[in-house]
Amino acid sequence: MGxxxxxxxxxxxxxxxxxxxxxxxxDADLSKSTFxxxxxxxxxxxxxxxxxxxxxxxxxxxxxATCGKIAFASTFAIFAAERALEQVRNSAxxxxxxxKVCATHAGITVGEDGASHQCVEDLxxxxxxxxxxxxxxxxxxxxxxxxxxxxxxxxxxYVRLGRLAVEDVYGTYGDEISFTLGxxxxxxxxxxxxxxxxxxxVQQSLKAAEMLAQEGISARVIDMHTLKPIDVETIVKAxxxxxxxxxxxxxxxxxxxxxxxxEVLSENAPCILRRVGVKDIFGQSGKPExxxxxxxxxxxxIVKAAHEAIAARK
Amino acid sequence: MDKITEKRLKLFAANxxxxxxxxxxxxxxxxxxxxxxxxxxxxxxxxxxxxxxPCDTANPDRDRFVLSKGHCAPALYAALTLRExxxxxxxxxxxxxxxxxxxxxxxxxxxxxxxxxxxxGQGIAASVGxxxxxxxxxxxxxxxxxxxxxxxxxxxxxxxxxxxxxxxLDNLTAFIDNNGLQIDGPTSEVMNLGSIPAKVAAFGWxxxxxxxxxxxxxxxxxxxxxxxxxxxxxxxxxxxxxxxxSFMEDQAQWHGAAPKQDQYDAAMIELNxxxxxxxx
Numbered sequence: 260m261g262x263x264x265x266x267x268x269x270x271x272x273x274x275x276x277x278x279x280x281x282x283x284x285x286d287a288d289l290s291k292s293t294f295x296x297x298x299x300x301x302x303x304x305x306x307x308x309x310x311x312x313x314x315x316x317x318x319x320x321x322x323x324a325t326c327g328k329i330a331f332a333s334t335f336a337i338f339a340a341e342r343a344l345e346q347v348r349n350s351a352x353x354x355x356x357x358x359k360v361c362a363t364h365a366g367i368t369v370g371e372d373g374a375s376h377q378c379v380e381d382l383x384x385x386x387x388x389x390x391x392x393x394x395x396x397x398x399x400x401x402x403x404x405x406x407x408x409x410x411x412x413x414x415x416x417y418v419r420l421g422r423l424a425v426e427d428v429y430g431t432y433g434d435e436i437s438f439t440l441g442x443x444x445x446x447x448x449x450x451x452x453x454x455x456x457x458x459x460x461v462q463q464s465l466k467a468a469e470m471l472a473q474e475g476i477s478a479r480v481i482d483m484h485t486l487k488p489i490d491v492e493t494i495v496k497a498x499x500x501x502x503x504x505x506x507x508x509x510x511x512x513x514x515x516x517x518x519x520x521x522e523v524l525s526e527n528a529p530c531i532l533r534r535v536g537v538k539d540i541f542g543q544s545g546k547p548e549x550x551x552x553x554x555x556x557x558x559x560x561i562v563k564a565a566h567e568a569i570a571a572r573k
Numbered sequence: 574m575d576k577i578t579e580k581r582l583k584l585f586a587a588n589x590x591x592x593x594x595x596x597x598x599x600x601x602x603x604x605x606x607x608x609x610x611x612x613x614x615x616x617x618x619x620x621x622x623x624x625x626x627p628c629d630t631a632n633p634d635r636d637r638f639v640l641s642k643g644h645c646a647p648a649l650y651a652a653l654t655l656r657e658x659x660x661x662x663x664x665x666x667x668x669x670x671x672x673x674x675x676x677x678x679x680x681x682x683x684x685x686x687x688x689x690x691x692x693x694g695q696g697i698a699a700s701v702g703x704x705x706x707x708x709x710x711x712x713x714x715x716x717x718x719x720x721x722x723x724x725x726x727x728x729x730x731x732x733x734x735x736x737x738x739x740x741x742l743d744n745l746t747a748f749i750d751n752n753g754l755q756i757d758g759p760t761s762e763v764m765n766l767g768s769i770p771a772k773v774a775a776f777g778w779x780x781x782x783x784x785x786x787x788x789x790x791x792x793x794x795x796x797x798x799x800x801x802x803x804x805x806x807x808x809x810x811x812x813x814x815x816x817x818x819s820f821m822e823d824q825a826q827w828h829g830a831a832p833k834q835d836q837y838d839a840a841m842i843e844l845n846x847x848x849x850x851x852x853x
């Protein structure tokens with residue numbers, strides 16, 4: 260199993276799909292961190308550094324999109340989704356423009372930079388904006404598929420990417436994988452409980468399913484790479500067939516994956532739900548791996564939540 | 574500018590002013606003051622300068638216009654109506670449910686709108702993006718934008734100006750509709766902008782100061798901007814809020830208020846007289 264950060268895969272996908280001359284890329288003085296520099300090396304004339312001015316970058320990207328461009332605008336998630344929120348909303352989403360906000364360094368695995376840079380609210384914020392698609396791949400191969408889908412689907416996107424190198428789930432970067440925007444991937448079948456993950460919590464969910472299997476508990480694992488539009492059918496099926504669901508996200512438990520799944524369940528097929536995520540608190544500096552333990556985002560935490568969900572169902 | 578053109582554009586502007594008051598009166602909502610102050614600039618752009626075609630609104634080579642002070646949409650709608658982008662009856666539905674003309678410009682609803690605006694500071698930034706793509710694609714179109722002076726209090730305006738100078742966008746010409754008033758009062762009292770021309774020049778722009786109601790000065794400035802190489806041009810247009818309706822002129826309270834029936838009647842008498850005088 261190889262490892263790659265989804266941000267690195269993003270840069271490679273830009274360089275690969277950037278042969279399409281509609282692609283323009285904007286960055287806000289973080290191109291080495293966001294990996295848009297990988298695109299810049301191949302297509303320097305279509306890479307634009309906008310300086311440390313994220314709000315302006317989003318409106319400029321929108322102006323470019325009115326000229327028939329597919330504008331990829333990148334910075335850290337905290338600045339993309341929050342500092343530049345109103346520009347994303349009014350300049351890109353309201354006019355339904357082809358602006359792809361690709362936000363790296365999402366979640367607490369930003370690590371040592373600490374809470375000011377650990378964005379745990381972006382999924383909730385971005386999915387509340389009309390016209391916006393919200394996607395978060397879990398590995399390099401799926402990040403490539405997500406960028407391809409974002410290019411091929413008109414309208415604004417929020418793509419949530421991570422800093423940390425993560426284990427391959429689907430394969431290595433460049434592998435053609437089965438990926439449909441808005442259609443969740445069931446990675447493991449199971450009948451006792453369903454674990455729905457997003458981003459690097461997909462890997463944690465797969466490990467949790469292994470641990471549960473050793474106890475004789477059959478856990479289904481779903482990669483909910485597209486948070487919006489969410490795959491209602493797959494969630495309802497999981498509810499009806501397993502009767503207990505655990506969501507896992509490197510994000511506040513309010514409004515993100517857990518919130519979205521709760522909405523679908525309560526309107527369509529109520530069942531017991533437990534949400535694994537950041538418990539409505541800010542992060543802190545530390546090694547990413549240590550923070551995952553500290554904030555209860557480990558496979559063990561998902562296992563514990565699965566036990567609770569199964570117990571509550573009975 | 575020859576006399577015939579000047580007269581034609583004055584009539585264009587006078588008819589715009591009448592439509593602005595008509596629309597805001599019908600809606601009993603909207604921003605007449607700032608719409609009337611940027612009317613002459615828009616009359617020149619849409620009546621004379623912009624290469625745009627109502628039958629070909631998506632032409633990649635068309636000139637772009639972005640109303641960064643989006644609340645002055647009635648003025649833009651009036652100009653687009655006179656250029657026959659849509660029927661003149663639409664202005665009567667301004668700001669009402671189900672109608673085409675939104676309170677602020679909406680590019681997905683209204684033909685001829687190049688960018689949805691309304692949140693101050695974002696329009697000029699979008700204009701920068703359009704001008705950058707003109708350079709990238711080696712197209713000869715020009716991008717025009719109008720900002721409010723109060724709008725300059727938004728930080729994004731300065732981020733956008735920095736970027737426009739950095740990318741040497743000599744295909745971008747922006748106007749500041751410098752009427753000196755914003756909702757809460759004079760800009761100098763709400764948040765003093767200091768010397769606008771000096772600040773804009775310090776950001777790397779070519780700056781021209783004009784009387785924003787003088788069509789000849791507007792034309793001269795636009796022509797000067799077209800000959801500037803390697804930097805964008807800001808035309809600081811000194812204007813009067815409410816220009817053309819005497820009781821609205823230079824009054825901050827007409828920023829976002831609609832006229833009542835008697836005020837509407839008085840405005841129409843004045844505007845009709847102005848049109849009649851031009852039609853002689």
